[in-house]
Amino acid sequence: MSKYNGPSSGSSSQTQTYKLVVVGGGGVGKSAITIQFIQEFSAMREQYMRSGEGFLLVFSLNDHSSFDEIPKFQKQILRVKDRDEFPMLMVGNKCDLERQRQVSLEEAQSASRNMMIPYIECSAKLRINVDQAFHELVRIVRKFQIAERPLIEESYKKKNKKKCCVL
Template structure:
């Protein structure tokens, strides 16, 4: 059955402490964690509807995703491996951390270099919108960056669950549009890769 389903690999990148794990766990399980133990393993599944199509999102090993996510900041080889396999990226920075904003711009540049493309499915996410009084990155600055690079921008709060679902689902929509443009499905082809419908999206 799995061979009949389309799979999307979503990769969440960003500097340490920006809330990558908090956003993902809030999206999958609908609760906020301020501290996450990367030694804990579990299996997460979320059923949602994207563009009117039922979509199943699976994360089979959050601890592996969390550790890999940390490696994205530290290990060049591991970082490029995940960038090569990813079909869409959430670029996460913290609105109260200028360094994380500069770091996520470097991730954007590296993703395009690894993919050898001028554009690719990405959503820039300014997390910690609940800390408005501590904000150091203006919405205007972030929007200027995303306009220049033709990617989508959203502000979110993993703590308040603000724009959490919207960020992930926006990325799925962008990936679908991108893949349809890149390789439109043949009119009469029964390949599992082209079948539309339920699709498990793997969060790496």
């Protein structure tokens, strides 16, 4: 599902939000069309990032330039979330195309260590490690939220504490 904030039909300067859905059979290019549009409108990407609770940072193992973009996406997520860390999992896709591989396992693991996020390789085409990637991200999100809970509760207690001053 995509949201598009375009000009409203009225003459006011308000922005109208439309939820658009892209449908079609497998392999027809739905993702390619959506990604092409979202790449042009980085503000839309940031809107999705604001509401995300966990992120898969996906690159193609047979396209080094997609791998080179991963740190940029991580920085953008951390900036939008205004955090030093957030639940993320780096995913190298197309592990089935070993002969066309441009990003080595060692290079990907090194980058994931530098970014301090876990790494997994998968093949969406052959359904290798796809479920594992999502399950791992859910584990990362849960662990993060449990670690955050005491901070949120402490902040809430401080905010609602009655204060008294005797002169």
